[in-house]
Amino acid sequence: MLSHRPLPAVRALRSPSPLAGRWASPRATLATTLAAALALAAVGCGKKGGSDGPSAATITAAAATTPSDGPAIDVAKAPKLAALALSVPILDKPSKAAKKIGYLRLGAVVARTEAPAGSEACSGGWYRVAPRGYVCADESVSLDPQAPIARAAALRPDLSKPLPYRYAFVRAVAPQYLRVPTKEEQHKSEFKLDEHLAWFSRKGKEDNKLALGANDVELPGQPKPARPSTSLTWGESFGAQQAAASPRTEGEGYDPLPFWLEGGRKIPNVSSFRTQPYAIFADRTRRHTGLALVGAFDGGEAADHRGFAVTTDLRLVPIDKLKPDAGSPFHGVEVGSEATLPLGFVRGKCEKKKASCAHSYKLVGEAFLKEGALAHRAMVRLTGKVRRGGEVLYREAQDGTWVRAADVAVAQSPEEWPQAANAGEKWVEVSIENQTLVLWEGKKPVYATLVSTGQDGMDDPKTSKATPRGTFRIQSKHVTATMDSNEKQARAAEEGKTVRRGQGLFELRDVPWIAYFEGGYALHGAYWHDVFGVARSHGCVNLAPVDARRVFGWVEPQVPEGWHGVVSEPNAGTTVVIHK
DSSP states (O other), rough: EEEESSOOOOOOOOOOOOOOOOOOOOOHHHHHHHHHHHHHTOOOOOOOOTTTOOHHHHHOOOOTTTTSSSSOOOTTTOEEEEESSSSEEEEEESSSSSOOOOOEEEEOOEBBBOSSSSOOOOTEEEOOOOOOOOEEOSTTTEETTTTTTHHTTTEEEEEEESSEEEEEESSSOOEEEOOOOOOOHHHHHHHHHHHHHHHHHIIHHTTTTTOOOOOEOOOTTTTOOOOOOGGGOOOOGOOOOSOOOOOOTSSSSOOOOOGGGGGGGOOOOOOOSHHHHHSSSSEEOOOOOOEEEEEEEEEEEGTTTTTEEEESSSEEGGGGGEEEEEEOOOOEEBBBBTBSSSSEESSSSOOOOOOOEEEEEETTTEEEEEEOOTTTTEEEEEEEEEETTTTEEEEEEESEEEGGGEEEEEOOOSSOOOOHHHOOOOEEEEEETTTEEEEEEEEEEEEEEOOBBBTTTSSTTTTTTTOOOOEEEEEEEEEEEEEESSHHHHHHTTOOOOOOTTOOOOOOEEEEEEEEETTBBEEESSOOOTTTSSSOOOOSSEEEEHHHHHHHSSSOEEOOOOOOOOOTTTTOOOOOEEEE
């Protein structure tokens, strides 16, 4: 397993904050309600604990505190409410016009009061949920936690891991089926399927081997990973939870056929894509789409024993059209226990075809003599001393060697302390020039790592893909949410332009550990790249999954247990300072 130590050797468009606007009309149909609720979870980037790291209980705070709107709910004994939509809003008062304070994810089950607190514009009544807030008991929820859709979506995100789901990328355009398709239906729905399956039988599995990733890192306070990603069965790499052999797929590690698909039953379409009753699939996935998966099973004889993966919204995608991904195992360091500031992270890779590797140097007289090569993103403890050797600036390491200043991204104390530091509060510092992030408690550094900010550097965020500079506060947090290019298409339409299919379009589902600090700009995990330390986002601050989980659990507000997202009270979220 990978230990939680420095390891040596998004693209997301601007869109409004996902918790803005009013709730849907009181008598919405289930389809309309689900579409409106989904807007809370489909988002993008852009304008409009302690030193041992967070526990799962920290990331979703326990519901033991007494809410301001009534006595505490006894979670163990109280009746439950289940979410049947991708996103079910929680409001601060029993009214459609009330302020949103958070939301539940499809399949979530939370404690509620026995009786509703009124029925204004909500025929099913408003139930107070733990630890606070009200949910309208309309068609998007069930008072029976064993409702079929709730049971089908019962697998919750694993908050103890850097990647809360299994993830994969779409390698070829594929339908998202609403039931297991027959062999004939597959050929009608998928272009050149015979050619694809022939290729897959030759080299598909070899091409799909997982490397060690984010969930292989051993985290403080968490159980040691049971098995490395490289040892997962074929089915497990796509989200299978309980292996079951089948006549032609023995040893694949698939789940049994889900109960909600037995007998050829169709899955209720809870996605925002509207379908006709006779449709067997709800939309297609583009190539390179990122998916979060919660199951994988053998489709059976009628489906020619083809494997299918289950997405978080219960649609089915053929496994042979997916490539599993384990995310980056890179992460930063706890400051104080393993390092002190200033510290540096080696910027460049030392590759055979490149002559510009980072090295350590020994100072002999006035000359800097090259010594060993430095591993990519290795941590270098620095003294803070700098010295010039001709035209090159060097930084001194604590072991007496030197490194070229241009070869390391430096995390260091700021020249000017923000108000949060002077007040002894927690705050987050991001340096665009260094591509570093530091967590602070007052003037004490807690954690330091590399990030990827907006690809346009110090340009104007209003007209470019740059990250805004200034002092902000965390506005809302989301365990996961979708980031896509829908706004790019809308903006092009407003300007009378067209975006050709596949041109600059993307969809990244269940981006983990999102903390919005200004409009649509957020700190969040990125499972789709491993170039942390290099500016490459569309304005957000990308973190490696291990770091994103660490930051998410540390900043305020905490997400209540069972919730998927929470909104901060005004001026109560953790301060975020972004500077050059």
